[in-house]
Amino acid sequence: MESGAAVLRDIHGLDAVPLWxxxxxxxxxxxxxxxxxxxxxxxxxLIYNGPWTGWRGDARRQLRALKKALxxxxxxxxxxxxxxxxxxxxxxxxxxxxxxxxxxxxWLHWLVEHDTSGFDWIERGQVLLVAPxxxxxxxxxxxxxxxxxxxxxxxxxxxxxxVRKPGLxxxxxxxxxxxxxxxxxxxx
Numbered sequence: 001m002e003s004g005a006a007v008l009r010d011i012h013g014l015d016a017v018p019l020w021x022x023x024x025x026x027x028x029x030x031x032x033x034x035x036x037x038x039x040x041x042x043x044x045x046l047i048y049n050g051p052w053t054g055w056r057g058d059a060r061r062q063l064r065a066l067k068k069a070l071x072x073x074x075x076x077x078x079x080x081x082x083x084x085x086x087x088x089x090x091x092x093x094x095x096x097x098x099x100x101x102x103x104x105x106x107w108l109h110w111l112v113e114h115d116t117s118g119f120d121w122i123e124r125g126q127v128l129l130v131a132p133x134x135x136x137x138x139x140x141x142x143x144x145x146x147x148x149x150x151x152x153x154x155x156x157x158x159x160x161x162x163v164r165k166p167g168l169x170x171x172x173x174x175x176x177x178x179x180x181x182x183x184x185x186x187x188x
Contacts, residue, residue, distance in 0.1 A: 006070065046064060049131040055089075055092045056156060059088070059089050059092075059156055060153070060156065062085055063085065063152055063153050063156070066078055066081055066082055066085070066149055067146065069177055070140070070142055070145055071144060075130065075131070075139050075140040075142055075145060076131045076134050076136075076138070076139070076140055077139075078140075078145055079127055079128060079131030079132065079140050079145055079148075080131060080132035080180070082113060082145065082148060082152065083128040083129075083130065083131075083132065085152070086111070086128065086152055087099065087100070088103075089152070089155070089156060090110070090111070090114070094114065100185045104129060105122070105129075106127075108121045108125045108126070108128075108129070109121075109122065111125065111155075113159070114155075115151070115154075115155045116158050117151065117154045119154070119155070121151070124137070124144065124147060124148065124151075125148065127140055127141075127144055127148070128143065128148065140148060146158050
């Protein structure tokens, strides 16, 4: 029996699990935490510059481009581009029927009514009406254009009524309702 006892050895436990290198699940969790921190850190940039910003993001980018072009480009040209951009913003916010036909002082009064920031479009917006038609020798005050660009940016950032185009189902319902009202048959 002694010979058999010499063969037996004491039971040893398993080695402790090391903390490093981490298991793949911990790496995924760490990557998710870093990604979340990046999103939180750059959320302002993502909100205003992301691909999902639609017409507002596009308008913001164009306003920033106008602001950058102001010192080096012709101020009359920048004023004309700003006037055109304001018109497109107005049509996106209120619809083509309401904003596209407005001209002159009526256009500026419309801007005052629809801009809740309190900017005086009637006094300070006259440059939008006359700058595109000025002779080449005349200039527009760059500080005044900068104030208009800032006012346009504030107006863009204020919540307003969004014009939603009717979907396919709504257009079909309108056609059917129109066909029934005229007494004709609906061909859809």
